[in-house]
Amino acid sequence: MSAPLETATNPKDFKLKTRGLHHAAYLTKDMDKTIDFYHNLLNMPLVVTLALPEPDPFAGEIPVRGDVAGTRHYFFDCGQGASLAFFSWNESFGDIDPDLGVMHHISLNVETVDELYALKEKLEAHGISVTKVIDHFFCKSIYFRDPNGLYLEYSSSTIEYHEDKPFLEDPEPLDEAVKALGDKLSDYKTQFREGHNFVDPDNKKH
Ligand SMILES: [Fe+2]
Numbered sequence: 001m002s003a004p005l006e007t008a009t010n011p012k013d014f015k016l017k018t019r020g021l022h023h024a025a026y027l028t029k030d031m032d033k034t035i036d037f038y039h040n041l042l043n044m045p046l047v048v049t050l051a052l053p054e055p056d057p058f059a060g061e062i063p064v065r066g067d068v069a070g071t072r073h074y075f076f077d078c079g080q081g082a083s084l085a086f087f088s089w090n091e092s093f094g095d096i097d098p099d100l101g102v103m104h105h106i107s108l109n110v111e112t113v114d115e116l117y118a119l120k121e122k123l124e125a126h127g128i129s130v131t132k133v134i135d136h137f138f139c140k141s142i143y144f145r146d147p148n149g150l151y152l153e154y155s156s157s158t159i160e161y162h163e164d165k166p167f168l169e170d171p172e173p174l175d176e177a178v179k180a181l182g183d184k185l186s187d188y189k190t191q192f193r194e195g196h197n198f199v200d201p202d203n204k205k206h
Helices: 031-041 113-125 175-181 184-188 201-205
Strands: 021-028 046-051 072-079 082-088 102-109 139-145 151-157
Touching: 021 031, 021 151, 031 046, 031 072, 031 082, 031 175, 046 082, 046 175, 113 139, 113 151, 175 184
Parallel strands: 021 082, 102 151
Antiparallel strands: 021 102, 046 072, 072 082, 139 151
16 A cells, blocks of 8 residues: 655645666667576566557657657566666667667656656656656656756556566567567467557546
């Protein structure tokens, strides 16, 4: 049971405690090798497989490197509820130096979706552009940039997902993912239907 949200009279005064890393996101040109490395060699279980929606439901709200619409996005559990996540590379990301990992964004963990809305209100009161609250179906998130251009996400998980109960949405998982997930694929595979709303409907109330 989460603690009730402390509300501030002025949204600018809202104080939020982050709860560590939700995920850090990188780019990969070879997701199969990435699965083999993290899931098999480093023992970080593959816990989320996504095929991101087309078009990107928040494209254009905040400048982002590359077009993530339609890319695969896989998450590996690195402990304490945090994940290392990878986007499959496409041409819009530009060239990747194979010797240097390329970071895309970092996501910090917050306990409740209400806190996301309160933080969004606070940041906007300070003149910072923030995306709508996006519903990824396993978490809800907002995105914005820090003064250095770092692309930040704040996320609140909305379902439990872990090694024994992954969240599997990619309709065409890669060969290494099929091997890594085994029977879990048939047990936990979710299929988003046409018309699924990635923009959290509660945005209308704010
Ligand atoms: Fe993310």
